[in-house]
Amino acid sequence: MKKIISGNEAIALGFGDSGGVFASGYPGTPSTETLEEVARLGEVYCEWAPNEKVALESVIGASIAGGRALSTMKHVGVNVAADALLTLTYTGVNAGLILMVADDPGMHSSQNEQDSRNYAKFAKVPMLDPADSQEAYDMVRAGFEISEQFDTPLMLRTTTRISHAKGAVVPQQKITPQIGEWVKDVPKYVMLPNFGKLKHIEVEARLLKLQEFAETTPLNRIEMRDAELGIITSGVAYQHVREACPDASVLKLGMIHPLPERKIREFAGSVKRLVIVEEMDAIFEEQIRAMGIDVEIGKNKLPLCGEINADILRAALGGTGAVTPSPVAGLPQRPPVFCPSCAHRGLFTILSKLKVFVSGDIGCYTLGALPPMSAMHSVIDMGASISAAHGMAKVNAIAGRDEKPVAVIGDSTFFHSGMTGLMSMAYNGGNALVIIMDNRTTGMTGGQENPGTGKTLQGFPARQVEMVPLVKALGIDNVVELNAYDLKETEAAIKKGLATPGPYVLIDRNPCILRYKIRKPAMIVDQDKCTGCRACLKVACMALGLTATGEKQKVRVDPNVCNGCGVCKQMCKFDAMHELEGENNANL
Amino acid sequence: MQIFNIVIAGVGGQGVLMASKVLAESALASGMDVKQNEVHGMAQRGGSVISFVRIGDQVNSPVVMPGTADLLISFEPLEALRYIHYLKPGGRLVYNKVSINPSTVAAGLAVYPQDVEQQIAAACTNAQGIEALSIAREAGNGKAVNMVMVGTVMKDLPLKEEVITEVVKQLSQGKGVEVNLKALAGGAAA
Numbered sequence: 095m096k097k098i099i100s101g102n103e104a105i106a107l108g109f110g111d112s113g114g115v116f117a118s119g120y121p122g123t124p125s126t127e128t129l130e131e132v133a134r135l136g137e138v139y140c141e142w143a144p145n146e147k148v149a150l151e152s153v154i155g156a157s158i159a160g161g162r163a164l165s166t167m168k169h170v171g172v173n174v175a176a177d178a179l180l181t182l183t184y185t186g187v188n189a190g191l192i193l194m195v196a197d198d199p200g201m202h203s204s205q206n207e208q209d210s211r212n213y214a215k216f217a218k219v220p221m222l223d224p225a226d227s228q229e230a231y232d233m234v235r236a237g238f239e240i241s242e243q244f245d246t247p248l249m250l251r252t253t254t255r256i257s258h259a260k261g262a263v264v265p266q267q268k269i270t271p272q273i274g275e276w277v278k279d280v281p282k283y284v285m286l287p288n289f290g291k292l293k294h295i296e297v298e299a300r301l302l303k304l305q306e307f308a309e310t311t312p313l314n315r316i317e318m319r320d321a322e323l324g325i326i327t328s329g330v331a332y333q334h335v336r337e338a339c340p341d342a343s344v345l346k347l348g349m350i351h352p353l354p355e356r357k358i359r360e361f362a363g364s365v366k367r368l369v370i371v372e373e374m375d376a377i378f379e380e381q382i383r384a385m386g387i388d389v390e391i392g393k394n395k396l397p398l399c400g401e402i403n404a405d406i407l408r409a410a411l412g413g414t415g416a417v418t419p420s421p422v423a424g425l426p427q428r429p430p431v432f433c434p435s436c437a438h439r440g441l442f443t444i445l446s447k448l449k450v451f452v453s454g455d456i457g458c459y460t461l462g463a464l465p466p467m468s469a470m471h472s473v474i475d476m477g478a479s480i481s482a483a484h485g486m487a488k489v490n491a492i493a494g495r496d497e498k499p500v501a502v503i504g505d506s507t508f509f510h511s512g513m514t515g516l517m518s519m520a521y522n523g524g525n526a527l528v529i530i531m532d533n534r535t536t537g538m539t540g541g542q543e544n545p546g547t548g549k550t551l552q553g554f555p556a557r558q559v560e561m562v563p564l565v566k567a568l569g570i571d572n573v574v575e576l577n578a579y580d581l582k583e584t585e586a587a588i589k590k591g592l593a594t595p596g597p598y599v600l601i602d603r604n605p606c607i608l609r610y611k612i613r614k615p616a617m618i619v620d621q622d623k624c625t626g627c628r629a630c631l632k633v634a635c636m637a638l639g640l641t642a643t644g645e646k647q648k649v650r651v652d653p654n655v656c657n658g659c660g661v662c663k664q665m666c667k668f669d670a671m672h673e674l675e676g677e678n679n680a681n682l
Numbered sequence: 683m684q685i686f687n688i689v690i691a692g693v694g695g696q697g698v699l700m701a702s703k704v705l706a707e708s709a710l711a712s713g714m715d716v717k718q719n720e721v722h723g724m725a726q727r728g729g730s731v732i733s734f735v736r737i738g739d740q741v742n743s744p745v746v747m748p749g750t751a752d753l754l755i756s757f758e759p760l761e762a763l764r765y766i767h768y769l770k771p772g773g774r775l776v777y778n779k780v781s782i783n784p785s786t787v788a789a790g791l792a793v794y795p796q797d798v799e800q801q802i803a804a805a806c807t808n809a810q811g812i813e814a815l816s817i818a819r820e821a822g823n824g825k826a827v828n829m830v831m832v833g834t835v836m837k838d839l840p841l842k843e844e845v846i847t848e849v850v851k852q853l854s855q856g857k858g859v860e861v862n863l864k865a866l867a868g869g870a871a872a
Contacts, residue, residue: 098710098718202721226717259719259744260706336742405747419749419767422801425760426792430694430729431785466789631790636728639783642796654815654824655782 097263101256104227104263105166105194106131108234113269114138115161115189118149120510121539122168123203124257125196129166130542133551138271142536142543142551145476145510146171150178150193157191158283160274162238166194169210170475174511176213179247183217184293185283186245189274190238194250196257199373200401203254203538205456205473207399209374214249214351218297220304221249221351222313225332227261229348235266236313240349244300244307251350253373255330255401305352313348316361323411324365326358326378331371331402338404339411353381362387369411373402432461434637435614435657437604438531440578441502443633443661444585445469450500450592453486453526455479455512457504458537466634470502477511479503483526484519491525498592501528506536506544509559513568519597520569527591528599529576532561533606541609565599572598579604581664607657614658616674617651623670624648630662630671638662683714685738686840687746690831691765692757693782694729697828700853701755702733704832707849708841709737719744728785732765737840753838755831757814758782759798766805775806776834778814778827810834812872821864822857829862833869843870 099107105128109117117140119129132140143149146167156163167175172195179193195213198204214221220240224230233250241248281289308314320341327335328347335344345361347353362368362382370379370392379392395410396402405418432439442462445452446469454460454470455478463470472482483501490497503512508530516528536542543549548558565573572594576587591598605612616637626646631638637656640647651662653674663671688705692698702718709716720733734746748767754775756762762777769775779799786792795801802809812834818826829850836843847866854862 096710098706098716254721255719255744258721259717260703261717261741261744262710262715330744333742333744403745403747404743418747421748421765421767422763422805425764426784426786426794428693428728428730428760428764428784429786433695433728465786465791628790631788634785634789636783636785636788638788639794640790652783654780 095265097265098260099227099263100127100258100260101224101227101230101252102127102258103131104231105234105250105252106135107263107265108231109164110135110137111265111268112235112238113162113271114164115271115273116140116153116156117164117166118143118152119166120144120146120149120171121536121542122171122196123539124198124252124254125166125168125171125194126539126542127257128194129551133553140551144545146175147178150175150182153191153193154178154182157187157189159276160189162190162271164192164194167196168204169195169197169208170204170206171195172210172213174476179213179217181285182247183219183297184285184290187241187247188277190241191247192234192237192241192250193247194252197251197253197374199253205475207374209377210249210251211350211377212375214251215377218301219247219249219351220244220349221251222348223251223329223350224256224348225329225346226256227259227263230256231263231265233313233348235269240307244304246300246304253330259330301352305354308349308352308354309356311349314354314357315346315348316357317344317346318364319343321364322366323369324361324367325369325371326361326382327371329373331373334402334404334407335371338407338413347378350378353378355385358382358385359387367391371396371402371407374398429464430461431464431634431636432458433608433657434635434655435607435612435659437533437578437602438462439633439635439659440581440584440661441529441531441602442467442469443665444581444588445500445502446632448585448588451486451497453479453483453499453501455501455503455507456538457507459502459504459531462502466632476507477503477515480512480519480526480528481515483528484515484522484524487525499526500588500592501526503528503530504537505530505532505534505546505561506542509545513564516565516570516597516599517568524597525595526597527588528597530561530565530599530601531578532601532603533609535606535609537606537609541606561601561603565601570597570599572596574600576600576602577604578602579659579661581661616653616656616658617660617663617671618653618674619649619651620670620672621648623668625668627667629667630665633662633665635662683738683840685736685741686753687751688735688737688753688755689746689751689765689768690733690735690755691761692731693761694731696731696757697825698731698733698757701828701832702735704846704849704853705735705839705841707853708846709735711845711849712841715739715741717741717744730761730764753835755835757827757831759802759811760784760794762802763798763805766802769806772808773806774838775802775809776831776838777802777809777811778831779811780813780815812869814869817868817872818865821868822861826861826865829865830869830872833866834872836870
């Protein structure tokens, strides 16, 4: 039956329908819903790993044990898993293995715009690039077949507009999982140098065989229309091409590594003008130019940064389409913000007040870097808050600067790769204040389970990691619990942590109000007592605002938005804020 | 049929994605091709959210380009103005008149334009503002603003009202069925 599902949901469905046995990944936009959907469908075992390296390694084990396996992650997650990937390409697989990676051109929700197609070249593995939900579904099955036929891991690459766009999918006949034998094969799976050298030769030979396969597979197809204009493209860019140039001839690549050289030559020879349309890096273009083929338009006219769309394409092709209307200028921005009553708000109110250097991390709390808090001063990658703070403290000591950096990290990010940094800080005699915001969820990606939540991806009870003993075991003596909703307590705790020499860890254990649906009565401002001093506005809560009229603007609380945490009330020196009688009325 | 382009805008947490799902499922149930796309991830609560639904015989790109939307549905007045350039000339706009402060306004760093509705009227001659929150509350839940909005635009869509109503029924659970159907009807009467 035809369904309307996202690319992520299609991959999950395709996995279950294609004999999938084991799936593991780490949440990351835009990949997250894939494993969530595998869990929701409930047919195949799946789990969240604490990070992408663990996820891929577990999937490697599953493949060795004979089960078709899938690992899911966002583009930067592959950096974490790359150590495993770059040797996995040598060992090959037993049962089929797919690494699904979701790129984020346009950086809707990412810290960089890396192009994962580089990893397919780097690791010398085949890569498929679906152009809609149906292809995403079909390419899981095709991917397993290629993986097993060529004894190779396969990368299935999406972008945000594939992962999050919904389209029609007609499922194929379901395949019952067949679990293969669990075989001991030392030269295949033990990558000592002597075995690895032989494997490298096999990898190069495999790549040539895959290239032959790419020449004939229906995954790469030529759509001959007008021979005047020929476009080589893949993924969502294909859809934009069809939108902007319905009459053009197109070589639509579904398998994007290795490239089918003969097919490309044949296509280039059959059209007058050759154009290459690819988002981000010039991966196709560099390879095609290296074949000695003339390319009229590629990255000379199309952007290296951000997404491509039909309008950009028309402009690059020299079209004289209608002028695109511009947005209304001067409107107030509406950036994402801490939810009303989020515990992060109290913490960042104080960090902002104390003007300390905050080494930040990846999660909801990264929003603490935005005005008016502006209380986060570096964010690099998962876990870097702690290790970077350590480096800062060491240089501060050498420079004779008497300043202790503050690292802020969430529970899931701490389990992902903050723990090793903290162990290093303890081991190497570091000197930073580390604040772990343990809200017992992976918040920014929508509230996923992690080793601290007491539940698995499939909803089963799990052993819950205890944060305080864990931090102590890593070598930290000063571990203090914190309630970030209490501004006075928070300020005192941070000051004490900064004044105490050596590593010092504060742990806030207030749960995520969104994930755990915590509701409190809204606040109300006594307009007679409010002086309009705006001290409360420093907490940056969207429930607050200034009254529109009156000689002096005063503060009002929007009862449709407020969730009654009372952090703003603690900022008020005039006792003007009170809890509203009655139940919570917030509708966000 | 020509492709019918819909843009749905609002604030994270208002149910823009659920409204998009209703429209996309209704198009599928009507035997049409459809692509629906939104960008989410960073938008937890309070951020600007935009979603596209494209309905037609065959739909390629999941993205609606500015100047091509037949219908803009906005759950908040400022967001209507932010995305009004997506409308094609003569395009239809339905918006919820209840405003929500952006964090920049809440922090006193920016001012919410007091003349939003006048600006909307000046930019779009086919605009209708509704009190979606009070209609949703009358239906039984302030969170049903999204179904109120869908109700109001039903007559503007190339989809049958019965199909949309049936899809809403299927996608709702428990008490939500009654609330959402009431919200849908309340929106249609607005």
